[in-house]
Amino acid sequence: MKNLSDLVYGIVGFGLMGGSLAKAIRENVLSSSCAHGSIFASDINSASLTLAKEQGIADEIFPVSGVDEMLSQCDFVFICLYPHATLEFLIQHKNSFKSGAVVTDISGVKTEICSHLDEFVSGNFDFIPGHPMAGSEKEGYVNSSGSIFKNHNYILMPLAASKPENVNLFKQLVSMMGFTRIVETDAAVHDHKIAFTSQLCHVIAGALVSSAEDSQITAFGGGSFEDLTRIAMINAPLWTELFLANKKELLLQIENFEKSLDEIKNFIITEDSDSLKRCLENVREKRISMGKI
Structure with missing residues (x-):
């Protein structure tokens, strides 16, 4: 299995949830001196990216125009966009992901995305839909926190083509981030x-x-x-x-x-x-x- 502390994590959409995921990974997965992994971030808000870089949360930041360059280097990608934007992003950038990468989304609805799988899923990357059951009434990267996931649930919806080793890697990652119950189901349920x-x-x-x-x-x-x-x-x-x-x-x-x-x-x-x-x-x-x- 891949070593989580050595992976390059890409986060598309660096608001409250994207920022919180990055902070949780930084604090719980990449905090060791032996860790060689990195966090890459892309967002339309350049101020949020700059702040994340200054705080040491993001190692590299990419404007929206440079997201394809970012995706080509990432081993594990979180797409933290609204549902419709998530689907559009996956279709538009399906050929930009690094070969063998694990790609997931955090959308609060799944049926619509999963009904279009044939438009973006290929053998190049492993798409595993997911939903972290945590959040805040506040918005934006400035309100993000790596601790909001502690003792919460994470819903995973592996596809028929999802590789078992990648599903297990995903579970290991979210457990390290603080989630205490991981549920596997499908989009309809x-x-x-x-x-x-x-x-x-x-x-x-x-x-x-x-x-x-x-x-x-x-x-x-x-x-x-x-x-x-x-x-x-x-x-x-x-x-x-x-x-x-x-x-x-x-x-x-x-x-x-x-x-x-x-x-x-x-x-x-x-x-x-x-x-x-x-x-x-x-x-x-x-x-x-x-x-x-």
């Missing part, structure tokens, strides 16, 4: 599950904030509102794309949530305390059984 655990949560948080009577309501908060709505401070362009790209699955989850909300609403309307109590007790037990509170 990923998008179905993510519609509930991520996208629906953002929809609910947004709707809750939108329904607030006034902006001073937080003076009456005790933590619950703050906990529920942190993710409402949302990257609107990104999440608009994610919601619409996973429209079918997200609408299904919204409808299921509406049914549960209506049930509780009706218990309150009818003052059915016994049913309401049983419902809340069942919810508590179900949440406990899910783990990771």
Whole structure:
């Protein structure tokens, strides 16, 4: 197996997630004096690249016009772009990746990308879709942190052609970066599950904030509102794309949530305390059984 500390890592898109991945790799994989690996970065924002170079996070930086030169030297590439831009990038630069490289994306929806595999996948590189289940309500490289991945989940979607040794290398890498649970699945299951655990949560948080009577309501908060709505401070362009790209699955989850909300609403309307109590007790037990509170 390849030595992770000797690889050249390429990161396309050096915002919050790209920067955090770079910092996690720098801190956990390339920190040893015996490490000979490097981190290359490319982004449209030259200021972020310059800062990353000054901080010693990126060894080499490349403008968008020089990304093909970067890709030709990288052993492991993370594409950290919006879903549609990720697909466009893969198609446009499919012939630029280094032979034998492992290439992955971090897109929050996968079905659309995987439905176009025949347009960019070749025997030249090993494309393994992935999704780090971590992030922040903040944006940009300046808010990136190598610690945001600790004790989080990483979803991998190996293709039929993915080489087992590369999948194992990927798992080893993300474990070193701080992820504690790695799940293997396919694009369809990923998008179905993510519609509930991520996208629906953002929809609910947004709707809750939108329904607030006034902006001073937080003076009456005790933590619950703050906990529920942190993710409402949302990257609107990104999440608009994610919601619409996973429209079918997200609408299904919204409808299921509406049914549960209506049930509780009706218990309150009818003052059915016994049913309401049983419902809340069942919810508590179900949440406990899910783990990771």
